[in-house]
Amino acid sequence: MNALFQVEECGSGEKRFQYRRDLLTNLQCRIAPDRGNRKIAVPRRPDGSADEVPCVFCPERILSETPVFSDGSRIVVGESITFPNMYPFARTHVVTVITEAHDPATIAAGRIADALRGQVAALSGDGGYVSCNWNHLPSAGASMLHPHMQGMADAAPTFHASIAINRSEAFCRRSGRIYRTSLLEEEMGGPRHLFGDELPFFAHAVPLGEKEVRAYLPVRCADELEPWCGLLAEGIERVISLYRQAGHYAFNMSLFCDAARRPDRGFRAFCSLIARINPGATAMGDSAFMERMHLEPIVLTLPEDLAGYLP
Ligand SMILES: [Zn+2]
Numbered sequence: 562m563n564a565l566f567q568v569e570e571c572g573s574g575e576k577r578f579q580y581r582r583d584l585l586t587n588l589q590c591r592i593a594p595d596r597g598n599r600k601i602a603v604p605r606r607p608d609g610s611a612d613e614v615p616c617v618f619c620p621e622r623i624l625s626e627t628p629v630f631s632d633g634s635r636i637v638v639g640e641s642i643t644f645p646n647m648y649p650f651a652r653t654h655v656v657t658v659i660t661e662a663h664d665p666a667t668i669a670a671g672r673i674a675d676a677l678r679g680q681v682a683a684l685s686g687d688g689g690y691v692s693c694n695w696n697h698l699p700s701a702g703a704s705m706l707h708p709h710m711q712g713m714a715d716a717a718p719t720f721h722a723s724i725a726i727n728r729s730e731a732f733c734r735r736s737g738r739i740y741r742t743s744l745l746e747e748e749m750g751g752p753r754h755l756f757g758d759e760l761p762f763f764a765h766a767v768p769l770g771e772k773e774v775r776a777y778l779p780v781r782c783a784d785e786l787e788p789w790c791g792l793l794a795e796g797i798e799r800v801i802s803l804y805r806q807a808g809h810y811a812f813n814m815s816l817f818c819d820a821a822r823r824p825d826r827g828f829r830a831f832c833s834l835i836a837r838i839n840p841g842a843t844a845m846g847d848s849a850f851m852e853r854m855h856l857e858p859i860v861l862t863l864p865e866d867l868a869g870y871l872p
Contacts, residue, residue, distance in 0.1 A: 571652055578650045579863075580717070589720045590858045591851070593650045597861045599704060618658045618707040627656075636682050639675030643683050643712075650851070650859050651713035655683040663706035664698065668801065674794035680712040681790065684783045686821075689714035690722055691783035693816040693832075694850040701811035701837040702849025710814075711850070714783075719855035722817045726828045733827025741777045741829040756799060760792045770835030770853055772807065774800045778830040782821040786830070793832060800834050809836035815854035 567582040578593035617626040628645040629635055636643035640661060646654040659668065659676040680693045694711045696703040703709070718726055732740045745761060748754055753764040755774065765773040776796050778789055786793075797814065804812055816832040833854060839846055851859045 572649060576649050587720070587723075590860055591650045592860045592863055593648065594861055594863060596648045596650070596859070599648055616663070616705065616707070618705050618709065619663075620661045623658060630683075636679045638679040638682070640672055641676040641679045643676075643679035646711065651715050652689065653684065653687055653712075653714040655680065655712045657683075657710040657712065658705075659708040659710065661707075665708070668708055668798065670791075670795045670798040673797050674790045676708075676710050677790040677794055678787065680710055681783055681786045684712045684714050685787075686784065687714040688820060688822040689716055690718040690820045691818040692719065692722065692855070693783075693818075694854065695812075695814040696849045697813070698811035698837075699843070699845040700839040700841060701813050702846045702852075704845065718820075719851070720857040721855045725817055725831070726819055729828040730826040739827050739829065741779070741831075744777060755803070757792075757796055760789065760796060762796045762800065765833070768835070769833065770813070771838050772804065772809070772836040774803070774834050776832040778832070780830055781819045781825055781828060782823075782830070783818045784821045786816075786818070797832070797834070804834075804836045807836065809838060811837035811839070813837060813850045813853050815850050 565584055567584060569580040571578055571580065575595045575598070577595070578591055580589065580591055582589045615622070617623060623642055624635070627635070627642075628647055630645060641657050641659050643655055643657040646656050657676045657679045659672055677693060684691045684693075691712065691714045694713070695709070696711075697708060717723070729740045732738070732743075736743070748763050749761060753766060755762045755764060757776070760776055760778065762774055762776045765775045776793060778786070778793070780786060780789065793816075801812070804810070812834055814832065814834045816830060818830045819828045835853060837846070849859075851857055
């Protein structure tokens, strides 16, 4: 750390990574050199034809080859299984495998709800800034073919979360109103209102990516999410159907939450999805939910190591 750049180490051994912040712009990134060891050089093809590549998320291997929580357990909700990420880039980073099948033709809302409940069970009580995320298919940055979510909790919010939370709180201080209330007044029944009443889903007016859809929850942090998992999952299933109707299969999703330990100052959790329209369906994209939704890149190489590549 110096006066211009802030560097913070987290984790140890193979699970070590860094948070970095440019103090001029407040832009943030995370550097996780050991994610380069994931043995994902062989592209996994979405048609399942790469089944000869050993997959640790398959039912016959998941219970023997994935990590466990400190009490020796994994969280099982319905068909979903939640466990710590093998290559974390967050203080708490969990993976929830949604289905036993690789890239199933459809993913029922009930399975999405079970996966969300698994994420909530793993992250509730953490106190930190939580997000639940989903990269679907390699072209959206997924390294595994089973639909799976990634939950994170950190002491500080990601770049996009910090903007959303800080500006929501400033809006509330200035106007005395919750931003979600004002937004629903503007958007309900309008051309961008897709469906939903209690939990409305809108095409976002200023999209962060192709066909961005947002759901605005009436709650703030992960500890309050459980009662909303069913309705949120039904909406996510409808958005996935919308994307397929439009010819898109790959997508990214992030559900942004406030830290439970903080007082309520007006932010409300929201879930955002974007379609990914890369033509290279068989290639694994190098931008995923952190780059596209949180606006905080995951980088593999330490800047201090770059000079070593000079010829
Ligand atoms: Zn598998």
